[in-house]
Amino acid sequence: MRTYLITGANRGIGLAITEQLLARGDKVVATARQPAEAQALAKLAASASGRLVVVELDVASPASIATLPAQLAKADITALDVLINNAGMIGPKRQSTLDMDFDGFAETLAVNTLAPLRVAQVALPLLKAAKGSKILTITSRMGSLSHMTSDRIAYRTSKAAVNKVMQGLSTDLAPEGIVVAVAHPGWVKTDMGGQAAAIEPAESARGLIAVVDGMTSGDVCTFYDYSGQIIPW
């Protein structure tokens, strides 16, 4: 049994990953902004025999992130095998280069780019306490610099930037034996992806779990597709 911390696990892809990890016997620390409202997680917890711990986390708030170690200690979590930075937002309505909601752009960067690093930093002592631990950050193909499209530029920028941050983190954590990667989850039928999207959350989750399973200490930071294929930076 391995222990996973997954941010934004109350719905969408994070919830689907949580469901599948519990089903195969792993332990999950699922974060939600409002645990009391996280009914799907409460339902899963009822049959998880103590293997699901729900903690409160608003990744846009450094103060909230700072409470994570104490919340984990209270739940007797002393080591983490895997951190999955999944929480994310699409960004403001107006996000073209010629008509930008700059406050919304800054919020998008805070949630999609800065928060995964902040969460990784506070989780680091627990990741170091496990052997061969891993960090996977859910990014998007929309952040690939080889895409020349300009729509949703705040979102694209935040994902391109988190890719660079994670590549740097990967280099810095390699001596600790901690492997770091980023993955595009596919175009997924969630609130963010919409119902016209290509795949169900369960299919994305299956692929992402296989990506994490395949990550090995010593790997260079890689930008994966949920199917395991490599995406150009």
Ligand SMILES: NC(=O)c1ccc[n+]([C@@H]2O[C@H](COP(=O)([O-])OP(=O)(O)OC[C@H]3O[C@@H](n4cnc5c(N)ncnc54)[C@H](OP(=O)(O)O)[C@@H]3O)[C@@H](O)[C@H]2O)c1
């Ligand atoms: N769906 C797609 O097609 C697609 C494609 C490429 C990449 N992605 C990426 O995949 C990840 C998951 O997306 P999804 O499709 O599952 O989206 P979703 O259904 O909209 O769910 C987003 C999750 O992130 C959480 N979240 C947002 N802001 C947060 C904050 N400030 N603090 C804590 N949690 C926060 C949400 O919590 P609340 O319920 O509290 O809002 C929710 O749990 C994101 O990083 C997204 O960028 C998705």
